[in-house]
Amino acid sequence: MLSNLRKFVVSHKKIPILHINNMCCSKMRASLQRLKSHVPLGRNYSSLPGLIGNDIKSLHSVINPPIAKIRNIGIMAHIDAGKTTTTERILYYSGYTRSLGDVDDGDTVTDFMAQERERGITIQSAAVTFDWKGYRVNLIDTPGHVDFTLEVERCLRVLDGAVAVFDASAGVEAQTLTVWRQADKHKIPRICFLNKMDKTGASFKYAVESIREKLKAKPLLLQLPLGEGKAFKGVVDVVNKEKLLWNPNSDDGKDFVRNPLLEMSDPELLKETTEARNALIEQVADLDDEFADLVLGEFSENFDLLPAEKLQTAIRRVTLAQTAVPVLCGSALKNKGVQPLLDAVTVYLPSPEERNYEFLERISRLLLPFADQHIEIPSLTAGNIALTVGLKHTATGDTIASSKSSALAAARRAETEGGKKHRRNNEAERLLLAGVEIPEPVFFCTIEPPSVAKQPDLDYALKCLQREDPSLKVKLDADSGQTVLCGMGELHIEIIHDRIKREYGLETYLGPLQVAYRETILNAVRATDTLDRTLGDKRHLVTVELEVKPVETASVMPVIEYAGSVSEDLPTASQEAIENGIHSACLQGPLLGSPVQDVAVAVHSLVIHPGTSTTMISACVSRCIQKALKKADKQVLEPLMKLEVTVTRDYLSLVLADLAQRRGTIQEIQTRQENKIITGFVPLAEIMGYSTVLRTLTSGSATFALELSNYEAMNPQDQTVLLGRRSGLTQVL
Numbered sequence: 001m002l003s004n005l006r007k008f009v010v011s012h013k014k015i016p017i018l019h020i021n022n023m024c025c026s027k028m029r030a031s032l033q034r035l036k037s038h039v040p041l042g043r044n045y046s047s048l049p050g051l052i053g054n055d056i057k058s059l060h061s062v063i064n065p066p067i068a069k070i071r072n073i074g075i076m077a078h079i080d081a082g083k084t085t086t087t088e089r090i091l092y093y094s095g096y097t098r099s100l101g102d103v104d105d106g107d108t109v110t111d112f113m114a115q116e117r118e119r120g121i122t123i124q125s126a127a128v129t130f131d132w133k134g135y136r137v138n139l140i141d142t143p144g145h146v147d148f149t150l151e152v153e154r155c156l157r158v159l160d161g162a163v164a165v166f167d168a169s170a171g172v173e174a175q176t177l178t179v180w181r182q183a184d185k186h187k188i189p190r191i192c193f194l195n196k197m198d199k200t201g202a203s204f205k206y207a208v209e210s211i212r213e214k215l216k217a218k219p220l221l222l223q224l225p226l227g228e229g230k231a232f233k234g235v236v237d238v239v240n241k242e243k244l245l246w247n248p249n250s251d252d253g254k255d256f257v258r259n260p261l262l263e264m265s266d267p268e269l270l271k272e273t274t275e276a277r278n279a280l281i282e283q284v285a286d287l288d289d290e291f292a293d294l295v296l297g298e299f300s301e302n303f304d305l306l307p308a309e310k311l312q313t314a315i316r317r318v319t320l321a322q323t324a325v326p327v328l329c330g331s332a333l334k335n336k337g338v339q340p341l342l343d344a345v346t347v348y349l350p351s352p353e354e355r356n357y358e359f360l361e362r363i364s365r366l367l368l369p370f371a372d373q374h375i376e377i378p379s380l381t382a383g384n385i386a387l388t389v390g391l392k393h394t395a396t397g398d399t400i401a402s403s404k405s406s407a408l409a410a411a412r413r414a415e416t417e418g419g420k421k422h423r424r425n426n427e428a429e430r431l432l433l434a435g436v437e438i439p440e441p442v443f444f445c446t447i448e449p450p451s452v453a454k455q456p457d458l459d460y461a462l463k464c465l466q467r468e469d470p471s472l473k474v475k476l477d478a479d480s481g482q483t484v485l486c487g488m489g490e491l492h493i494e495i496i497h498d499r500i501k502r503e504y505g506l507e508t509y510l511g512p513l514q515v516a517y518r519e520t521i522l523n524a525v526r527a528t529d530t531l532d533r534t535l536g537d538k539r540h541l542v543t544v545e546l547e548v549k550p551v552e553t554a555s556v557m558p559v560i561e562y563a564g565s566v567s568e569d570l571p572t573a574s575q576e577a578i579e580n581g582i583h584s585a586c587l588q589g590p591l592l593g594s595p596v597q598d599v600a601v602a603v604h605s606l607v608i609h610p611g612t613s614t615t616m617i618s619a620c621v622s623r624c625i626q627k628a629l630k631k632a633d634k635q636v637l638e639p640l641m642k643l644e645v646t647v648t649r650d651y652l653s654l655v656l657a658d659l660a661q662r663r664g665t666i667q668e669i670q671t672r673q674e675n676k677i678i679t680g681f682v683p684l685a686e687i688m689g690y691s692t693v694l695r696t697l698t699s700g701s702a703t704f705a706l707e708l709s710n711y712e713a714m715n716p717q718d719q720t721v722l723l724g725r726r727s728g729l730t731q732v733l
C-alpha cells in the first residue's frame with residue numbers, strides 16, 4: 001500500500017506532527033547491523049547533544065526543541081571541495097566529537113562506509129544532529145561525485161536549507177552547477193562557503209565572480225578574507241565590522257578573537273569594510289522593499305548607524321526568498337571560519353515552519369541518527385529528521401502518509417486544486433513532495449552469483465540496494481538469462497559490486513562494462529501485420545497497419561497518433577493494449593537491442609475480431625512495429641558526455657592530444673589561476689577508465705568531471721565497427 005502513496009502528503013496543523021521520509025533511511029541498511037551498539041567505537045565522541053546519560057527526560061528536551069530553533073540543512077558541492085572536512089569541524093566545534101576527523105586519514109564521522117573511508121570520498125549521505133548556540137541542527141553531508149547525483153537529490157528534496165561549499169581556488173566547478181540546479185528545483189535557500197582559502201591560488205574575488213557568472217546568483221559578501229593562500233589568517237565580519245583572527249598556535253581552531261575594526265589600529269581595513277557594508281546594504285535594499293523603506297527613511301544619511309540585527313533580518317528575508325545568497329569564507333582544513341559559518345546557518349537559513357511542508361505520520365519505531373549511531377526515541381515534532389525501520393515496500397522517492405484514507409484525501413484535494421489551473425502551482429503542488437528525478441543509466445554489465453544456488457541471494461541483495469538507490473537498474477537478459485546491472489558510471493557499479501560482497505557476503509562476478517546505446521530511424525516506414533491464432537475454441541484475429549517515423553523528442557517514449565477512423569469507438573482496453581505493444585517494441589531496437597528514441601507511431605487502421613484478447617492485440621502491434629523498424633534506415637545513438645578537465649599548463653597539450661584520439665570535441669579552454677580548464681564533449685565509450693589514464697598522463701595533477709549531455713548519432717564508420725564488435729560479443733554473452 002505504501003508504495004502507492006508516492007505522491008501524497010497529509011497536512012494537519014493541531015496534532016503534533018512528524019516529518020519522516022525515506023531519505024532518512026540513507027545508510028539504513030549498513031547501520032542496522034550496528035543498531036545495538038550506541039557507543040561509537042574508535043572515535044572519541046562527546047555525549048549526544050544535551051543527553052545526560054540515558055535519562056529519558058533530558059532525551060525529551062533533546063528531541064523536542066522549539067521548531068523555530070531547528071535547522072535541517074545539507075552540505076553540497078563539487079567533489080573534493082571539502083564538505084566532509086567542513087562537517088568534521090562543525091561536529092567538533094559543536095561538541096559532538098572530541099577529536100578532529102580527517103578525510104585523508106579515513107576517520108571522519110559521516111564517511112563511515114568502508115568504501116568511503118578507503119577512497120576518501122562521500123558515497124552516501126549521512127545525517128548527524130548537534131546543537132549550536134541553542135539551535136538544533138540536523139545536517140546531511142552529501143556526495144560530490146557525479147555518479148551519486150541521485151543521492152544528493154533525494155536529500156535536497158526534504159531539506160530546508162543548504163550550505164554550498166566551494167574550493168576557493170576553483171570557484172564554481174562542473175558538479176557545483178548540477179547540485180545548484182537541483183537545489184533551485186527544490187527551492188532550497190542557500191549559503192555559500194568559500195573553503196580552502198589557505199590553498200595556493202585561492203581567490204575570494206575569482207570565486208565570487210564565478211558564483212555571479214556561472215550560477216547566475218547574487219552573492220552577498222558577508223565576510224572578506226584576511227589574506228589568501230598561505231597568508232590566510234582570518235575573516236572580516238562585514239555586517240558587524242569586526243575582525244576575526246584565529247590563534248596561529250591553536251591546533252584545533254577553537255581559539256579565536258573577534259574585535260571591532262578601529263580607525264586607530266586598522267584604518268585601511270575599516271575603510272574597505274565600510275565600503276563593503278554600504279554595498280551590501282544597497283544590494284539588499286534593492287531586493288527587499290521593507291528594508292529599502294527602512295534604509296531610505298531612517299538611515300539614508302549614514303549607513304553606519306544601521307544596526308547589524310536589522311541588516312541580518314533583511315539578509316535572512318532575501319536568503320529565504322532565494323533572491324540572493326550570503327557568501328562566507330574560510331579554511332576547514334586549517335580550522336578557520338567554521339564557527340561563523342555555523343552562526344550564519346542559524347541566523348540566515350529557514351526553520352522547518354518557514355518552509356511549506358507539513359506531514360503527519362505515526363510509526364512504531366523511531367530512531368534519531370548520529371551518522372552510523374542511533375538512539376531510539378519515543379516521538380518527534382514537526383520539522384525533525386528521523387529514521388524508521390521495518391518498511392518493506394517503500395523505496396527512495398516515496399512519501400509516507402499515515403493511512404490510506406488520509407493519503408487519498410490529500411490526493412483528492414490535490415486533484416481538485418489541480419483542476420483550478422490558476423491555483424495549481426501555489427496550492428496543490430505545495431502539498432506534494434517533489435519526486436526524485438531518476439537519471440537514465442549509461443553503463444551496464446552482467447553480474448553473476450558464485451553458484452546457481454546463490455542466485456536468489458543475489459536477487460534479494462539487488463532488490464534491497466535498488467530500493468535504496470533507484471538509479472541502479474537491474475534487468476534480466478532474455479537471451480542469456482543473465483542478470484544485468486545498469487548504473488550511472490564505472491564507480492557506481494564498482495561500489496554496488498563491493499557492497500554486495502561486504503554487506504550481503506556474496507562474491508559476485510561482473511562482466512565487461514558496456515555502454516548503454518540507443519537507436520533511432522532516419523525515414524518513415526509503413527507496415528501491416530495480421531495475427532490469427534486459435535487457442536482452445538477461441539479465435540484471436542487482429543490486423544494492424546501503422547507507420548513509424550522519426551521525430552525530435554530526445555525521449556524513449558514514442559509519440560502515438562491514431563487515424564480518425566481508428567480512434568473512433570476504440571475501447572480503452574484495446575487502446576491500452578496497442579500502447580503496451582508499441583512501448584514494448586520500442587524497448588529493443590533492431591540494431592543492438594537498445595531502446596529506440598525519437599520516434600512517432602501512427603496507427604492507420606486496426607481490425608479486431610470479436611473475442612480477441614488484449615494480449616494478442618499487443619503482440620500483433622509489437623510485431624508490426626518491429627517489422628517497420630527493421631525496414632527503416634537505422635542509426636545508433638551513443639551517450640555523449642560533457643567533460644571538464646582541470647590541468648596545469650605543462651600537461652595541457654598532452655591532455656588535448658589524448659582527447660582528440662578519443663573522438664573528443666573541445667568547446668573552450670579557460671585559464672583559472674595556474675590551471676587550464678578544458679570543457680568539451682566525448683563519447684562515453686571512449687572515456688572508460690579515464691581517471692587512470694589522466695592520472696598517468698599528468699602525474700596525478702589533473703582532475704575531471706563527467707556528466708551525460710545527450711545521445712548523439714554515431715558516424716557510419718564508428719557504427720559499423722561497433723555493430724561488428726557487438727555481434728561478436730552477443731555470441732559470447
Ligand SMILES: Nc1nc2c(ncn2[C@@H]2O[C@H](COP(=O)(O)OP(=O)(O)OP(=O)(O)O)[C@@H](O)[C@H]2O)c(=O)[nH]1
Nearest residue numbers: 079080081082083084085121122144196331332333
Ligand atoms: N588546503 C585545503 N585543503 C582542504 C580543505 N578542506 C578540505 N581539504 C582537502 O581536500 C580534500 C577533499 O576534502 P573532503 O572533505 O573529502 O571533500 P568532500 O567535498 O567531502 O569530497 P567528496 O565527499 O568526495 O565529494 C581532502 O584531501 C582534504 O584534506 C581546506 O580548507 N584547505
